[in-house]
Amino acid sequence: MRVNPLVARSGARVREVRTSRGLSLSALAEAAGIGKGSLSELENGVRNPTLATLYALAAPLQVPLATLLADTPGATLDGDGVAVRLLDTRRSAVDVREVYLLDLAPDAVREATGHGAGVVEHVLVTAGDLEVGRSEATATVTSGGSHSWTSDAAHVYRAGPAGAAAVLTIVTPA
Template sequence: MTPPIDVIARSLVRERARTGLSLAEIARRAGVAKSTLSQLEAGNGNPSLETLWSLCVALGIPFARLFEPQAAQTQVIRRGEGTKVVAEQANYQAILLATCPPGARRDIYLLMAEPGADRVSHPHPPGSVEHIIITQGRALVGLTEAPEELHQGDYICYPADREHVFRALEPATQALLVAEQN
């Protein structure tokens, strides 16, 4: 069984990412020290009811959501969509596609594929997640029962502990794959 602080930590990270707000801003809104929130997101500490309640108010979520482990699900972000952060002094912007849960391992791969046979992957260990960004071409990607057609610049995230597929739809299709295991 997962310790409660681990579930709380993942929930805090997930919900803060959902809001698009910084750790410092959530801490300020909740009236807690930034270091306290950082420790809680790392799965350390023994937070009081008051601290957790304040964080829920700052995040705009019901208290019970902190104790609900979220099942991995497919997420697609099309090129140019998502929460953007823009630099003031440079022509530079960043779009957060995914956060890494505390204690997770991430491996990064460059995929190069040609149309033809599908790459069907059997389920990986429980809790595995894959993130893919198409960098060139088009592909059908995701869970075998519900793959998504992705174009250059599109992002998908799906639970890799279920059967999944990658099918190149154009010659010289390339993608960046980030494989994550807890």
Template sequence: MDAHVAGRVGSRLRDLREARRMSLSELARRSAVGKGTLSELEGGRRNPTLETLYALTTALGVPLSSVLHAAAPQLPAPLPEEISGQAVDAVLTERFEDPAAVTETYRIRIRAGSTQESAAHAPGTTEHIIVLTGHARVGPAHAPGPVVGPGAHASWPADVPHVYEAAEEDVEALLVVRHPRQ
């Protein structure tokens, strides 16, 4: 992530935190992200990982895309930026809002031989995957579904810990995350 994008993401994190009248210490406590790390992220001096952004946005009660897209409708949408985690690389491709939910679409890559466990998202959040190439095992951490191959899809509740796993080859997929409005 380049410095400009890290600065934009950090600024959005700070704006969202302040809009909720939450201190830096409180957000650090709720997200289990160190206060120093959070300060560096908000200042644009540190590149966030996918896991860190999910922890922070979940603690703020907003979808991940809230820190990845333009803050105001009059601003141009940013170019897609890849956010990487322990095993998954993701690019936000679309964000759609309606009165019931915010729906995000990501192009993701699950790296071969890796597994990523994601923490629970807000209550009622669901995820849906369409595999383009490779074979993935996804779903709730306690009971992932069967392997999903090219052209197949799966969905699961994302308000519980859940996993993404690729065995022998990278998996390319589309991921749709639906966050009901609270």
């Protein structure tokens, strides 16, 4: 069986961060709301991580998504009509900046839980219409438009009937 290099790197990164935080497999699985067996398979590189799973793990590990993608430009995750490709990650003493390309199928919805305190998201829509922002205060952005919000609470990305494409930058304080 051939192991996908991204899957292997992501699994190894999850294990590395989990052990550096002193978390057991069971504790992280419970905190993330995923099965212990699924987490074990992901860490061992035999289960493809989904966007939802990696975000669920990133929250209790207190790391940006790019950390779990092993900071690999071109790493792509997709599911439920949403594809996310990591374009770049920049780390400084002040923050971590992750840049992603989003491609949403017509009427696709991605609901996200809050990130850590002070995390800000900026989206630039390059095609279609995209409703984005904190769940209680979304904005509809058309092609060429942008929107920013503090993403420490539940937030949403909802494509219009023609789908949408966007560049997303997530800025996480160091």
